[in-house]
Structure formats: structure tokens, C-alpha cells
Amino acid sequence: MFVRGLKRKCFDGEEDIEGTLAGIKAIPSYNLQRQSLLDMSLVKLQLCHMLVEPNLCRSVLIANTVRQIQEEMTQDGTWQMINTQSTGQASLDRLVSTDILCRSSREQAEGKHVPSYGTFSKDFEGDQGQDNSETMSTASSVQAPRTLQSNVWEMENPQENKGNFQKSLDQIFETLENKSPNSVEDLFSEVDNSYYDLDTMLTGMMSNTKMGHCDGLETFSSPTNTASNSNCKSDLNELDHIVEILVES
Amino acid sequence: ADIISTVEFNYSGDLLATGDKGGRVVIFQREQENKSRPLSRGEYNVYSTFQSHEPEFDYLKSLEIEEKINKIRWLPQQNAAHFLLSTNDKTIKLWKISERDKRAEGYNLKDEDGRLRDPVRIKELRVPTLKPMDLMVEASPRRIFANAHTYHINSISVNSDCATYLSADDLRINLWHLEITNRSFNIVDIKPANMEELTEVITAAEFHPQQCNVFVYSSSKGTIRLCDMRSAALCDRHSKFFEEPEDPSSRSFFSEIISSISDVKFSHNGRYMMTRDYLSVKVWDLNMENRPVETYQVHEYLRSKLCSLYENDCIFDKFECCWNGLDSTIMTGSYNNFFRMFDRNTRRDTTLEASRESSKARAILKPRKVCTGGKRKKDEISVDSLDFNKKILHTAWHPTENFIAVAATNNLYLFQDKVN
Numbered sequence: 203m204f205v206r207g208l209k210r211k212c213f214d215g216e217e218d219i220e221g222t223l224a225g226i227k228a229i230p231s232y233n234l235q236r237q238s239l240l241d242m243s244l245v246k247l248q249l250c251h252m253l254v255e256p257n258l259c260r261s262v263l264i265a266n267t268v269r270q271i272q273e274e275m276t277q278d279g280t281w282q283m284i285n286t287q288s289t290g291q292a293s294l295d296r297l298v299s300t301d302i303l304c305r306s307s308r309e310q311a312e313g314k315h316v317p318s319y320g321t322f323s324k325d326f327e328g329d330q331g332q333d334n335s336e337t338m339s340t341a342s343s344v345q346a347p348r349t350l351q352s353n354v355w356e357m358e359n360p361q362e363n364k365g366n367f368q369k370s371l372d373q374i375f376e377t378l379e380n381k382s383p384n385s386v387e388d389l390f391s392e393v394d395n396s397y398y399d400l401d402t403m404l405t406g407m408m409s410n411t412k413m414g415h416c417d418g419l420e421t422f423s424s425p426t427n428t429a430s431n432s433n434c435k436s437d438l439n440e441l442d443h444i445v446e447i448l449v450e451s
Numbered sequence: 452a453d454i455i456s457t458v459e460f461n462y463s464g465d466l467l468a469t470g471d472k473g474g475r476v477v478i479f480q481r482e483q484e485n486k487s488r489p490l491s492r493g494e495y496n497v498y499s500t501f502q503s504h505e506p507e508f509d510y511l512k513s514l515e516i517e518e519k520i521n522k523i524r525w526l527p528q529q530n531a532a533h534f535l536l537s538t539n540d541k542t543i544k545l546w547k548i549s550e551r552d553k554r555a556e557g558y559n560l561k562d563e564d565g566r567l568r569d570p571v572r573i574k575e576l577r578v579p580t581l582k583p584m585d586l587m588v589e590a591s592p593r594r595i596f597a598n599a600h601t602y603h604i605n606s607i608s609v610n611s612d613c614a615t616y617l618s619a620d621d622l623r624i625n626l627w628h629l630e631i632t633n634r635s636f637n638i639v640d641i642k643p644a645n646m647e648e649l650t651e652v653i654t655a656a657e658f659h660p661q662q663c664n665v666f667v668y669s670s671s672k673g674t675i676r677l678c679d680m681r682s683a684a685l686c687d688r689h690s691k692f693f694e695e696p697e698d699p700s701s702r703s704f705f706s707e708i709i710s711s712i713s714d715v716k717f718s719h720n721g722r723y724m725m726t727r728d729y730l731s732v733k734v735w736d737l738n739m740e741n742r743p744v745e746t747y748q749v750h751e752y753l754r755s756k757l758c759s760l761y762e763n764d765c766i767f768d769k770f771e772c773c774w775n776g777l778d779s780t781i782m783t784g785s786y787n788n789f790f791r792m793f794d795r796n797t798r799r800d801t802t803l804e805a806s807r808e809s810s811k812a813r814a815i816l817k818p819r820k821v822c823t824g825g826k827r828k829k830d831e832i833s834v835d836s837l838d839f840n841k842k843i844l845h846t847a848w849h850p851t852e853n854f855i856a857v858a859a860t861n862n863l864y865l866f867q868d869k870v871n
Binding site (some may be wrong): 239243246255257258259260263265266267270271317356 | 452512514515540602603621622647650651652656671704707708711758761762764767780
């Protein structure tokens with residue numbers, strides 16, 4: 203079920219996926235790496251978002267890559283596969299690394315089979331207690347790079363996941379565009395108090411940037427920020443502080 | 452010295468302009484024949500240096516506008532002065548570079564130092580004469596073309612009519628008249644009504660070298676559109692559309708990114724155009740839209756490293772390419788300060804390195820080779836040892852002679868054909 207016979211050029215040193223037999227073992231690996239590519243792309247987009255004047259060409263290319271991955275994931279029915287096959291370490295790793303995209307849709311996904319990321323979060327529904335807080339803290343530690351998608355605004359307005367994803371891309375472009383007169387405020391409103399987490403998290407992640415090491419993004423091991431969802435709304439003082447910093451720079 | 456961001460010979464090849472990240476333009480001039488120093492012909496010395504652009508701040512968007520010079524294009528010479536266009540992300544400037552090597556002396560009313568002469572002492576009238584003085588090269592901005600681009604300008608191109616030029620940013624192309632700064636015509640606009648639908652941007656644009664109504668622009672999706680300005684005022688609909696069908700067997704998540712065209716250049720004869728994408732250079736016949744007539748692999752060994760190159764952002768590097776005067780050889784840069792030349796007739800290719808260690812003055816450059824697998828031979832360099840911070844993005848070829856300029860970060864190298 204895995205491949206349409208396409209040869210993967212994407213990943214360095216990847217074993218060949220000729221036979222589906224070999225493929226079965228490679229499947230989680232391919233998915234994990236595809237996921238890490240997706241995560242890397244989202245982080246890059248977020249970086250663009252943070253930069254003073256983002257390079258539009260680069261942003262468009264990264265966004266297109268993200269869309270492509272999302273489409274493939276949807277077509278593959280990868281998320282359904284994750285639901286059915288839930289054994290062991292491999293799936294847990296996958297859960298952790300893909301969590302950043304699912305967090306916002308957790309609330310909406312109750313009982314609903316939503317394509318792409320939504321089904322994923324159904325796994326969490328059962329254990330609302332301990333697991334919740336664990337994944338919450340993991341999620342919130344990577345909240346910063348996903349401020350576009352993960353904010354409390356999303357929780358208040360349940361949407362189709364595909365819509366969420368599209369919306370986040372839209373928001374990226376809108377902000378890049380800087381069209382509206384309130385664009386500066388928009389920029390800041392999305393840079394909430396987890397702004398500082400971005401630095402910590404990225405420092406940890408980007409130190410993996412070396413030739414040949416393309417697998418470092420599976421673990422969003424994380425900063426100890428405990429900002430919970432309720433803090434998502436920007437604190438006015440924090441906002442002023444951020445404004446000061448950005449203006450001074 | 453700052454990072455060089457553009458290199459361009461003028462039409463005669465006597466002048467070579469470079470622009471850098473700090474907004475400076477440095478112009479080199481070719482040494483004239485000199486009997487006392489027979490080898491000095493061919494040397495380029497600094498002719499003029501000036502600050503073209505300064506950093507600016509856009510208060511409306513709270514964004515800094517970089518002073519980095521993105522492109523320099525010379526105008527064909529029409530009188531003793533030289534003119535060039537230089538642009539940063541937002542503003543294009545027309546500069547006049549003129550020489551002053553004579554000074555008038557012998558005025559009647561004033562002394563040489565400017566003091567008024569005592570009229571009583573003037574006994575006779577004299578005609579001022581021109582006396583030689585030390586050469587002074589002055590650069591003055593003659594026109595400033597501002598406020599026409601919302602996005603970052605990536606290309607400028609002077610029309611063969613020598614009266615107009617185009618400037619292209621990520622989403623729009625404007626047509627200017629060299630004399631008029633307060634108006635420009637928008638000739639291409641690919642901005643979608645809804646920015647959320649944006650999937651493609653303009654990456655480069657150029658006027659045809661002879662046909663003043665024709666220009667091309669390339670996109671981030673690997674397509675080139677040729678437009679004829681006679682057909683409509685707004686050239687959103689192309690006259691020709693060049694795209695090579697994708698090879699399904701090499702498709703990956705990076706296919707689109709590596710297909711993005713970073714540079715497009717017409718051949719001198721106007722029959723071909725060349726495009727540079729991340730891994731290759733392609734030559735297109737303007738009469739054939741469905742595929743290029745020639746494809747040259749610049750550094751195919753990077754194809755298996757695309758994931759890492761994506762991670763460290765090198766995959767977004769924009770390499771330029773250029774033709775030699777006869778359109779028989781094409782040149783482009785690579786990593787590790789390597790640059791590549793492809794002879795279209797013999798199909799031979801060469802890899803050379805621009806570095807201090809390997810280029811002593813007058814020494815012949817040794818061809819380099821990258822080892823792609825298996826045993827590394829002596830003198831070969833393995834892919835993993837390549838320095839991806841040393842990239843040659845900008846190169847230029849003299850319009851008529853075999854003289855090339857290669858910009859390696861903040862150093863400019865000039866190479867010429869072996870002289871026997």
C-alpha cells in the first residue's frame with residue numbers, strides 16, 4: 203500500500219524501498235522522515251514569519267512543499283494507518299513528532315473522523331488525564347513555531363483540519379503580505395508569550411543542522427516552558443516588551 | 452570588503468562593475484596597452500567607487516530595506532560618460548560615471564585659487580586654456596526610480612531601444628522610461644486576488660537583446676514565459692510558455708524547489724535563452740517550448756543530499772549563469788568556490804576553483820573534480836568535504852574576449868584565457 207513505485211530521492215542514505223516486503227519495515231521510517239520534513243518546513247515558515255522581511259520566494263517554495271506533504275499524507279491515508287497499527291515505540295515516536303500539528307484539532311476531533319491530522323488526535327481522547335498534560339506540555343513547548351495554528355483562537359473556532367492547515371498557511375501569507383494597517387499588531391498578536399520559547403527550542407533543534415543529518419527533528423525535546431493554553435492570549439505587558447525589542451532592533 | 456552581490460561587464464568589456472551587500476558599487480577598468488608593461492593589458496584596476504544605496508527604513512511596515520545591490524546593468528555607451536542602473540530591493544538608480552582630466556586655467560577675473568584678481572593689475576585679456584589634471588572619476592545619481600515595487604526587486608533589464616527598461620519583483624514587472632521617474636507601467640502582475648492562493652513567484656526577467664517588444668520571465672515552478680508587449684498592455688498572457696515535463700522517476704518532495712529557476716539569460720544572438728535551476732543549466736531554443744535543447748548538470752552529486760541542503764537552506768541559493776561572447780560556452784557557479792564551464796560544441800565541461808590557494812597570478816588553473824562515490828582519487832574532493840558556505844553565485848563573461856569575473860563571497864577573481 204505504500205508506494206506507487208516511486209523512488210524516494212528525498213532522504214539521505216535511505217535504504218531502497220523496492221519490495222513492499224522491505225517496504226513494510228521502511229514504512230514507519232519513511233513516514234517519520236516525511237513527518238520530520240514537514241516539521242522542519244513548518245519551522246522554516248515560522249522563521250520566515252519572524253523575520254523582518256521574509257523572502258517571498260523561499261516562503262512560497264516551503265509552503266508548497268508543506269502542501270505537497272499534506273496531500274500525500276491524506277492520499278496515503280497515513281493517519282488511518284496510524285490508528286489501526288498502534289504498537290510499540292515506533293508509533294509513540296510518531297505520535298510525539300506529529301503532535302505539534304494535532305494539538306489544535308484535539309478539541310474539535312472528538313468523535314469526528316477528520317481526514318489528515320484529526321484522526322490522529324483521537325488516540326488521546328481516551329486518557330484525558332495524565333496523557334493530556336504530558337502531551338500538552340510537549341505541545342506547548344513547540345507552540346511557538348506554530349503560533350499561527352495553535353493559538354487559543356483555533357480552539358474557540360472549531361474547523362475542519364484541512365481548513366486549519368490551510369488557514370495557517372493563509373495566515374502566513376497574509377502576514378508576509380503585511381497588507382492590513384493592523385498588520386503590525388497582527389504580527390504581534392500571533393507572537394504571544396511563547397515567543398521566547400522559539401529561541402530555546404530552535405537553538406536545540408538547529409544545532410543538528412549538519413550535512414547528512416536529516417533525522418534530527420523527530421524529537422522535539424523540549425524546553426520546560428509550562429505555558430498552558432490559557433496563557434495564549436497575549437499579556438499586554440509582554441506585548442509591549444516584545445514591541446520594544448522589535449522596534450529597537 | 453563586503454560580500455559581492457552582483458558582477459557585470461559593460462558592453463565593450465572595458466568596465467566591470469560589482470555591487471556588494473553594503474550598497475557600494477566598485478567599477479574596474481581595463482588597463483590599456485602599455486609598451487613598457489606588455490603584460491599589463493588585461494588587468495583591471497579600480498576606476499570608481501561609490502555608495503549607491505543606503506539602508507532605509509520603511510516606517511509604514513516597520514521593516515528595514517536592505518542596501519544590498521541586487522543587480523547592476525550597464526546602458527550602451529552613447530557619449531563620453533558611462534551610465535549604469537543599480538538596484539536594491541526597492542529602488543533603482545541611474546548613475547552617471549564621468550571623467551574629468553582637464554581643468555581650465557587662466558581666467559581673467561579669478562586666480563587659480565579662486566581669489567578675485569585686482570582689476571588694476573589686469574593689463575591684458577587672456578583666453579582660459581585647458582590644462583591636464585589628475586584623472587578624476589565622478590559618479591552622480593541622475594535618476595532615482597522609487598516606490599514602484601511592493602516586493603523585492605530581483606531583476607532589471609535594459610531594453611534594446613536604450614530608452615526603456617524593466618524591473619521585476621516577486622509578483623510584478625514594471626516598465627520604465629529612463630527619463631521618467633515618477634511613473635512606470637505595470638506589464639506583468641501575477642499577484643493573486645487572495646494572497647492565500649499564491650503558489651508561484653517571478654524569479655528573473657530579461658528583455659530580448661534585439662527585439663525591443665519581447666521579454667521573458669522565469670518562475671519558481673521552473674517555467675519561463677515569453678511575452679510580447681505589442682499584444683497587450685498587460686502581458687499577463689504569455690506568447691510562449693517554456694516548461695520541461697517532469698521526469699516522474701526522479702520526483703521527490705524537493706522537485707519543485709530544485710526546479711525553481713534562479714536566473715534566465717538570452718544568448719547574445721537572441722536565438723536561445725539559458726535558465727539555471729538548482730542542479731542544472733538548460734539552454735532553450737526560443738522556437739521550442741516543450742523542452743530545452745541542451746541540459747547540463749552542474750552538480751548532480753548533490754541530488755542525494757537535497758534533504759540536508761534543504762535543512763541548511765542551501766537549496767534556496769540562487770545561482771546565476773552567463774554566456775560567452777560567441778554563445779559557444781556557458782558558465783555558472785557551484786559550491787566550494789567551484790565554477791563550471793560547458794562548451795556547447797564539444798560538450799566538454801570543466802570545473803575550476805576560485806581561491807587564493809589555487810590561483811596565483813598568471814598561474815594556470817587546474818581543473819577540479821568532485822568524487823561522487825567509491826574510491827577517491829588523488830586531487831579529487833569528496834562531496835562531504837565540500838564547503839557549502841563558499842558559493843559562487845555571480846559570474847560574468849567579457850562580451851567579446853575570454854575574460855571572466857568570478858565573485859567568491861567577498862573576493863573578486865578575474866581569469867583570462869591562456870596567453871602564449
